[in-house]
Amino acid sequence: MARIGLTHLDEPDFNPERYLVDYDPANFHPRKVGKDLNQQWYDARKHRGAFGGKVESEVFMLRDLHFEEDPDHDAEWGPVRLLGAGAYGRVGLWQKRNAKNVLIDELALKESILVRGADVKRTEGSKINQDRPRLLKEAVIQHDLNVKDERAAPHLRRYKFVSDHRSNKEGRYRMYLEFCPHGSLDHLRRLYRAWDHYLPEVFVWHVFHRLAISCEALRDQPPAESLAIELDKFSSIWDDQDDEALICLHMDMKPQNVLLGYEPEDPEENDYPEPKLSDFGLSEYTGPSDDRNPLFYWWRGTTAYKATEQISYGAHWVTPPNGAMVRTHDDRKRRLDYKRAKHMQRVYNQANYAGDVSFDHSLNVYGVGTTMYAVATLAKDRRLMRIRAKHYKKYRQNGNHQISKVRTKLPGVYSSRLRELIRRCIDPDPSNRPSQLELMDATRKGLRVAEDRALRAREKHHAETGGSPDEIPPPLPSEKLYYHDHEINNLPQGPAGFKPLMDDFNYLIRDEFVNPDIPRLKLPAAKYRKFPDSWNKPKANWRTLYSKTNREYLWFRPVN
Template sequence: MMKSTSQVAPAPNAGGLPPLPPAPVPGALANAPSLTNLPILPPSSPGDDWVIDFEEVQAYKKAKAAGVDRGIQQKNWLASEVNWKYRVGKGWRGKRVLGVGGQGIVGHWTNEGSDRDQKSVKDLAVKQVLRFGPGYKWGDGLETEARWLSMLARAKTPHIIRMYKHMFEEEGQKTFDQDWGLVQRIYLEFCAGGDLVSWMSKYINNPRNVSEDDLWFIFQCLARGLFVIHHGSEDRSTEKYMPGAELVHFDLKPENILIGDQTLDNEHRNQPPYKISDFGLASKVPIDGQDAAFLRQSEYRGTPPWFAPEQITRLGHPFASQRPWGGLFNTFINPAIRDPKYGSATNVWQIGVIMQGMMRRRRIPDWKTFTMYQSTATERLATGGKTVGMDIDIDQDLNNRSMYSRSLRNLIAECLLLTPANRPSPGELMRRTADGASRVQMSMGQILGPPLPQWQEPVVSAEWLQPNAGDPLAAAFGALEVKRRPPVKTQPVPNAPPAPTAQATTTQAGQAAQVGAAQPTATQASPARPLPANANTIRTLRVIVQTKPKYGGIVAGGHKTFALRVTPATTVVQVKDMLERQRCGIKATSMNLMAGRTLMKNFQALGEFAGVDNVRAMEY
């Protein structure tokens, strides 16, 4: 079973038994060290203080080998809610499983209590992800998603999925592979309309075209959701919630656009709101100071068909040859992408890909059918560089023969401009989609008649919205405001030893190799927490590199130990690059660094892992 390791036992002696404590010496307690001089424990994340013993792993393997039917496993998971430490609530029943992924599961719960009619929330979705266990593969569970959903909930918008009860963490019920170990759950609003994939299937399979009014309405909902991600609210008069930084979703695709219930309000007019969901890969990025190294940190974040151009700028990127802007000419001789950087423009690009797919009845973009072209249809297109589209898009741009209006096609083409700075801003996109939707509604007579009430957020009890002791992130929810780290100056450290030469040596475990100290620059990503005052202090980081056997065992795996000269401002990706340059046996792009049981992310600085002097490097 899972055991907490918060209390560390003494190291065993040669006989395998822990040593006995020494006999007390009279007067020894008087000279005991002060508690104030003890080292501060490093900050931990959920899951850091858990291990799984050998018997647990064997039981997991035995259960997996039993081959229980997947449908039975899912029913058992729904029924296991009665044993959860943090239950959905009395009167709630698990109705069906909505989806299963590599690390978790999502289910639909409905309220069948006698007071159902008095409840404003009658259904919800429970999302559970494995944080640590025998079947754990990657990721930080639901921590990232819970943080951003908690932040965006302040906007009270129908265009971002709503989270209730925040995040809970407990031991799983062992009903299926990803229920063995430490699991995390969040409770989300239930979207009866499913996702945009199921909505598009009726047009792809028939086939028939999506109407222009539907496209404008969906476009407007997505634009309003993007503005909330960018600004923190749909109200332009409010202050931006993250000055100096922007939130990039990185995984906007039809599967992550959910469809709510039909509403009767001025905005939706008996239409369902479309909501942006799944913020598990979302990342805060600085507006300034994004160099090539920073771009590389997130070039694989998301789903490949929806990668933005700024994610595929390297000539050696595995998807560069599959994109119309790839290749030697478009990369170096006449770059198609000017000043690539991540930001809200990255979100705009992915929404443009979704809208282009709906207009052409394609769920997944086939980049073999896309090409770059220069349009002159609008001033932005004429001066903003090249955009991308299919042959039919180019033909309709030249001849203006299409069932869709030029204003709709032009706006989608502007979202697909290769240079991020030239794409429409979220605010402009929200305004232009609202104008387009209003024009279509007026032409169809849909806005005639008395005005309808404004959209109102469902009212729920306080226990559904407030953090409590069961939420391991409760303390973090109030500390999500962006704190910009001032640029770290690269001045030499006083009395620092000279940087070693590149002629470093590596040895087997127990020996160390000196490598050059990594000097931080002002272009590195801001960490989640401020760096300590001694950000330039050089220290030694011991890295144990574990390599896998290759070529059927011809090249044996093993362990090597490196001693790196680093500072608290050195980022994880810099450590990976240093190890790769020293020929550690693992490429930086295929390397995971672990501080204890915490996965160290590329953009994090070593100063965020206080007290950590030893880390492990593994190949994935």
């Protein structure tokens, strides 16, 4: 699939005169069907459920985009479908087409709502709020990463705050992002789990290396002029900012936050979608003299993917894995359990800024490790929490580790090199995890070895099947990644034997964010035959799914 538009040429302007959209009651209302929007187009999109199942989502999709400075040019952008929604906002796909109805540009709009009275200290930051009202710290950090390495995160094309109040006390933060057409890594791994197949090892190494590249951008010193660096939060930052060794903590790495972009433009590089780390809403710049570390960072993240030092793993053991103080007993010599030791650790680190726990770049490395653990094992989110060592004796038996090894349901699926590197990344002791340099080198070498092994397997198969020595051996079926649209429907059920779950229907078929314009998903009949046939349809039939790709050329406004 070819990349659309000139996404990489856009740069956000963080000047308030450029990103603040002044209050106008008209901005709050959606465009009118039959006047601004073609009635036939609207009915067709509603029939497919493209705008989600909630009124708020439809209103979000039908409002003006406010991407272009010229209102006439901005009016040429039309909504396509809802990509996601959560507690903090929504994401939707917009496209721009020319007079011949040919797609010329596209973007993903991420919008979060500011309600009156909301505490914006964390999301905007004190430094930002003084000079740049209503500027999201998340947007600044993502732009910083784009500047350091375009491969690290989806490109932030523009940023706006659309005011819904004369004093800007209410409104909508809007981030206009590069669109990643192949969804999330989590969606792909769920598909492969449903079909009882493991992902090709070359692709797994490809993801691993791309996350290492994202980690490199997080570890590198941010631009000195970055608006997301809150110097007032550092107790003893030096005049030379480089001496502080600032890093960015992502604090919410997981497969859901890794998006799959377009394939490389050079077909000889590889034909896999490019993974990109996304969602920097919980991210923060920190350093050795950051007064907020760890006090303000314990809670950030998704529980199943939090690093062991964030959850005070082993805080009540004789030798805590994270190198913290020993808290086997309280002041009255009573034996402590995990919950009380964890509480004591948090209280101590809150009262003592130079506490015994602090979060550094190894937290990012752990996030890469847990993400890759989920990708390699195809396990449910909380599996690592469930199987990790619960007591010190088991921890010692595992070789001072929370798990003995990275296991898959089928033996021999992945190389020991891959499994051991994942295990090292999720070591409970931050000092034992790979350094950033090690991570880059190990993933680069692992990818190269996996590609060489795949090439040798091609050549062997080509020779055994009587192929001409002058021909280039084609890729083997085992190398193919089924990620485009729902081509996985053509993949026979595999031998992995994962248990069929009701959640498979809810997430892969009945979810309101399933792409309505591609062939509907058909879960393996033999595996899911015990479930009611009605589960293969959206609840209450509020939308219609089709067996063929949508070929309609109707657009939201009349063409010519």
